[in-house]
Amino acid sequence: MDDTGPVRTPWTRAGPAGRSSRDRPGPEGPSSQIRGEKALGRWGRREDTAAARRPASPARTTAEAQTRVVHGTYVLRPGDEIRTNRLRLSLTSDGDLVLRDRNDAVVWSSGTHASGTHAVFQADGNFVVYGSDDQTLWSSRTDGHDGAVLVLQADGNLTITQGGTTLWATGTGG
Numbered sequence: 001m002d003d004t005g006p007v008r009t010p011w012t013r014a015g016p017a018g019r020s021s022r023d024r025p026g027p028e029g030p031s032s033q034i035r036g037e038k039a040l041g042r043w044g045r046r047e048d049t050a051a052a053r054r055p056a057s058p059a060r061t062t063a064e065a066q067t068r069v070v071h072g073t074y075v076l077r078p079g080d081e082i083r084t085n086r087l088r089l090s091l092t093s094d095g096d097l098v099l100r101d102r103n104d105a106v107v108w109s110s111g112t113h114a115s116g117t118h119a120v121f122q123a124d125g126n127f128v129v130y131g132s133d134d135q136t137l138w139s140s141r142t143d144g145h146d147g148a149v150l151v152l153q154a155d156g157n158l159t160i161t162q163g164g165t166t167l168w169a170t171g172t173g174g
Contacts, residue, residue: 065154
């Protein structure tokens with residue numbers, strides 16, 4: 001290691017002379033030093049290389065909530081879904097467009113129940129559930145916004161936005 005100083009990261013704390021415990025060689029050094037088929041763990045114990053490179057399991061850490069952006073035109077047929085690690089938007093077999101949380105509880109629904117339905121997030125920004133004869137059963141009423149996107153937000157809200165402006169939302173964030 002050269003003497004230009006430590007690489008600062010949010011989890012590194014500087015010790016004497018600006019060096020951190022992660023900068024020192026040896027057992028108290030970097031948390032994953034690869035040596036042959038084994039790696040030295042954080043406290044100098046030998047670990048399998050694969051285990052040293054594997055991210056922490058979800059049981060030990062809380063995964064950061066994901067956001068998913070959907071561009072038009074996007075079609076959902078019964079049984080199709082769009083998901084993140086926190087939300088799942090699906091069109092049920094009975095024609096209801098449903099948003100579920102990570103516990104599979106319904107947090108929002110279009111209230112549509114008909115056979116032969118499909119949902120379309122259109123290029124004009126409108127999100128529509130159509131019946132079997134292509135009649136509108138439900139709509140977000142956000143047409144006329146070319147380039148708008150459907151967003152499954154990390155906070156649990158489903159929105160349609162354009163240029164930073166929210167045009168429609170389920171109100172399920174929180």
